[in-house]
Amino acid sequence: MTAPKSMTIAKAINESLRTSLETDPKVLVMGEDVGKLGGVFRITDGLQKDFGEDRVIDTPLAESGIIGTAIGLALRGYRPVAEIQFDGFVFPAYDQIVTQLAKMHARALGKVKLPVVIRIPYGGGIGAVEHHSESPEALFAHVAGLKVVSPATPSDAYWMMRQAIECDDPVIFFEPKRRYWDKGEVDTSAVPAPLHRARVVREGTDLTLAAYGPMVKTCLEAASAAEEEGRSLEVVDLRSMSPIDFDTLQASVEKTRRLVVVHEAPVFLGTGAEIAARITERCFFHLEAPVLRVGGFHAPYPPARLEEDYLPNLDRVLDSVDRALAF
Amino acid sequence: MTAPKSMTIAKAINESLRTSLETDPKVLVMGEDVGKLGGVFRITDGLQKDFGEDRVIDTPLAESGIIGTAIGLALRGYRPVAEIQFDGFVFPAYDQIVTQLAKMHARALGKVKLPVVIRIPYGGGIGAVEHHSESPEALFAHVAGLKVVSPATPSDAYWMMRQAIECDDPVIFFEPKRRYWDKGEVDTSAVPAPLHRARVVREGTDLTLAAYGPMVKTCLEAASAAEEEGRSLEVVDLRSMSPIDFDTLQASVEKTRRLVVVHEAPVFLGTGAEIAARITERCFFHLEAPVLRVGGFHAPYPPARLEEDYLPNLDRVLDSVDRALAF
Amino acid sequence: MSVKSTAARSSRGGAKRRGGAGRKPELVQLLTPEGERVEHSEYSIDLTPEELRGLYRDMVFTRRFDGEAVTLQRQGELGLWASLLGQEAAQIGSGRATRPDDYVFPTYREHGVAWTRGVDPLNLLGMFRGVNNGGWDPNQNNFHLYTIVIGSQALHATGYAMGAAKDGSDSAVIAYFGDGASSQGDVAEAFTFAAVYNAPVVFFCQNNQWAISEPTERQSRVPIYQRSAGFGFPGVRVDGNDVLAVLAVTRAALEHARSGEGPMLVEAFTYRMGAHTTSDDATRYRLDEETAEWAAKDPIARLKTYLANEGLADEAFFAEVEAESDALAKRVREGVRAMPNPDPMAIFDNIYADGHALVDEERAQFAAYQAQFEGSEEGAAR
């Protein structure tokens, strides 16, 4: 039993990959620049040096090729962890993900398993150029056969990645890139919560804020700010977008009677739409206000100098909280 | 002024393409097998014969290539109407659609327009093998820069296609393939409703059914069946999934106070989720029941012998109507 | 300058730039359409009479159950069928070149290859009947599921081959695809990955001249076997209606792969004698003359002629094969008719290996919904 260590989300994922590579010889890490460079975010730093080119594989610049060959490797018994360099570059692989990776287990009536993890650094807030700041999670969560998760803390980053790699289903693992350098405690010997279980990360009584990945921190900040105004907000870290843990959320909303969902992705047909629809159905007589959503606009992710305006922030969250409380 | 003619949806689209080819020399039709064969559904029947290989173009078997070159042709001033042979085969083109077609107008600060129509025969009910029966509209409606529509009648098929071709934005045109052979009146000289306007196709007072494409007919049948049981259902044909005409729907729901949304696509993160979320927000104090949704399950589209069970049908719609009325 | 007609354009481009083609005969052939054995400088084969008769038997069986499937579709027992008529030699020859431990990635038309791998034809028919979307265990015969999205499986095969190499195994992998598929980006990416990782995979393109209604000139203006050179591995064109040549060339290609030489492309030049599928009407786009021309190159007829002329098989043998294939057809016919419809609750099976809360919820809701109708006619609940 090792003592908890303080580390960044980036380091936690690196450690998680390292441990997985160590404990299971079938685990592979693959993607563009994951080798010597350690990835553009250094998430795979040092892994090729220690595990060799055979297990930490620099691939040609072709995302469909990365996922398509990862499927083949999984068919051969490997457990590939494939990196997509940035959110906006997953689309060339979308066909392989949607028509093959997601459906092959069912197609084979269960005879084939595809334990492939696709790591995608996602979301904005880092001042990047086009295609480097998107949040496409709804486009994966809508597709049956995929599991979709996103950690918000170093501990979850570490454990959820280990669980994702151990999972026999394909997992799309969205990494909140602007939180890569946030620190937190990681206890590598703790027994983790199930991969798809939501977590109440702050208790409150007046309204529930639901978020995942990068927006959990924003919601916690909003809850602190609201406290100063005498409002008690509960914050739920959903952790998983497919499946979504509606039971935990429902319990929270039955208590607080109000819900605001926050994500960076565009609101229109974002995960918040499903959450609003389903929680309204489950809690129809409990809700004092409609479920409100805070998220991106129906617009291409804007140039960096506008992203502060585009992204949900403390003010936008609190504005919706005000609106919900005004009902 | 020509007299209204009775024709199938298939024929109406064919006529619409023909008229567009005739009236605008910049209009092109392209795709796999659209030439001599007239497409696997014969939607482009006779067009290559009459307009030549230069305007009705058989393409190599590569969907990304079809959409990518359609973008280039549009940049050169053409108005390509590209066919994707079946819903499940649009994914190789998804990257070009999402990262290029949808975003180029904004990227160019409006200096470039991409009037590309992508025709996709979609939905199930025809007893086909895998990938031939899917309803991926939410995956396009979530993406800013695209417009997404689906006609339910021959008249709409004719006019909406003409409007889509005339539109300066990219339009994803979902054709309800199992309704291709349904007949109806087409008045090619009538002044059409705007492309993105919803239409109340049956008036009622007790509950609103909202649908588009293939499910409009199912909803109309459900409304007839309900009438025999003394229930008055209003049916709204949404016609457009991006944008969605929430004003028309809101007016209907404010009257009926109950809404059931029906689509073939999986419920989870389907367009019904957005409709439920937004209508609940707009009509919070009007709604007597949560917005209910009838649609596909979170499962790969099943083999043909199970599709009757998988697809929303009269019974499933009426079951939800019962549930909504029981609130 | 305007775009000229396909024919003019492709022949010009083709003629001018065939380049490497002069180096070797363009089409490897060991048995002529007339049934005469010929030799080839690079590829040779020496089969026992029994092996030769085996190939014949395989081809006849394949054609027979394929034809039966067409009939079953006409009778409404299948929703669709993609006939391999005319491609028996390409499939039997290449399939018989594989070892049991090799792995095969088919398209949706490799019924003959499936046969050589020991997959029961009935298993293939499930997806065409609409009772499943695949459904056999790929690892039982190292024969992957049929893949419908054109070209996808080329990457799966490459990844599998990368894995086989990592394992230190000397198994090889073979990926089937069509002439149309050669245009898909996935196939090109598979070429790149296979070359860069030196993966032991053979890309086997059955150029049957058509991708539904489009002739091969809509996909390429040079012969497809030439595609691989620019990716750094060899390509060869073989007479796809000559089972001996296909066997010899595929064996050599698999040997090339398994011995560490990396990938290889084989283009089997053949012809789709039937329509694309039972849903297709080939008369809309192709001429009878072409079909007639290819009928004269029939893969089974030429082997039969050879066997008969050389005294390698007698009438009794041919009659026996005929009888056996009738029995096979009967078994297939009866088997298909007896295939039960799946239980509606199967919709919720095998979506995830490790479970998913939403699926559980929807399964339970659907079960409750279905229970309403229990004991009543369909829809009688209202």
Place this chain on the structure above:
Amino acid sequence: MSVKSTAARSSRGGAKRRGGAGRKPELVQLLTPEGERVEHSEYSIDLTPEELRGLYRDMVFTRRFDGEAVTLQRQGELGLWASLLGQEAAQIGSGRATRPDDYVFPTYREHGVAWTRGVDPLNLLGMFRGVNNGGWDPNQNNFHLYTIVIGSQALHATGYAMGAAKDGSDSAVIAYFGDGASSQGDVAEAFTFAAVYNAPVVFFCQNNQWAISEPTERQSRVPIYQRSAGFGFPGVRVDGNDVLAVLAVTRAALEHARSGEGPMLVEAFTYRMGAHTTSDDATRYRLDEETAEWAAKDPIARLKTYLANEGLADEAFFAEVEAESDALAKRVREGVRAMPNPDPMAIFDNIYADGHALVDEERAQFAAYQAQFEGSEEGAAR
């Protein structure tokens, strides 16, 4: 059999199968690294002293404002910059080969090509500063927007060329992409479409040896210029640091395209002297020796030597170019600093050409939301 190290594998594959390479010198060169003019059997060029000085001026200017952009990024004025250092000859030579009515599809690094098309460098900097995602009018200089998704623009270029041919125009199109991009399915599909439709497009691959941290062997085990033959059109490798050779070869390729001969592939063999972008740390993956080796092949130095040795330019000219480039750098620096941030409401602009109800709704909501803060500090509303 196991996957062996890249080097061993790729050289083996390469050596064995370079095939066609023997037929012509592998690299077209007209000006050696030492600044000596050499002749080439297929490609020749005859430029006036003024034209030669013009190329020099272009390259110096390009390098200068590129360097200025790197500095501006360090100073926080730009979010990112992708330097073309070392690739000036490849870009100026090819850009100067285009006619005004030709159309250019760049990647994100074609600052030198943009210069030759008359695009103001300041326009290029907008997206790197984060004030827009492109933002110049592509039709003003027939220079398309920078495209970041690797390989996509190859298809746009092909479609555009198909359209140009349809119009009966004799304009040609040139599509730029990198060595890494050669692996993308979209590039292969562009090759297929261009060949099948005989589109007047030149595919111009700047092989700068690296795709971020990956050397070209991770993309191909044979030279990239060989890729096109298997698609039915010619490819040629040119010394990408030799502006004369690049100009000659690209001119010929564009001529080939516009005269109805169809597409052509040009591989400019060059080197990325800087890091991939200002965010990259090239010391993590490449050796100084390699950079030093390529520094000796500098494209500007060799032309300068040639001009000086041949008496085609004097010190006054070089000094003048230096002074002008300083002025350009100053203009760029000041222009960037003066670039205003866009209005937040611009988020809602130009998403659709014909309007969209949801955008209207969100625009109105956001305006109302923003109005709350009017007159107050940011966030002061609470």
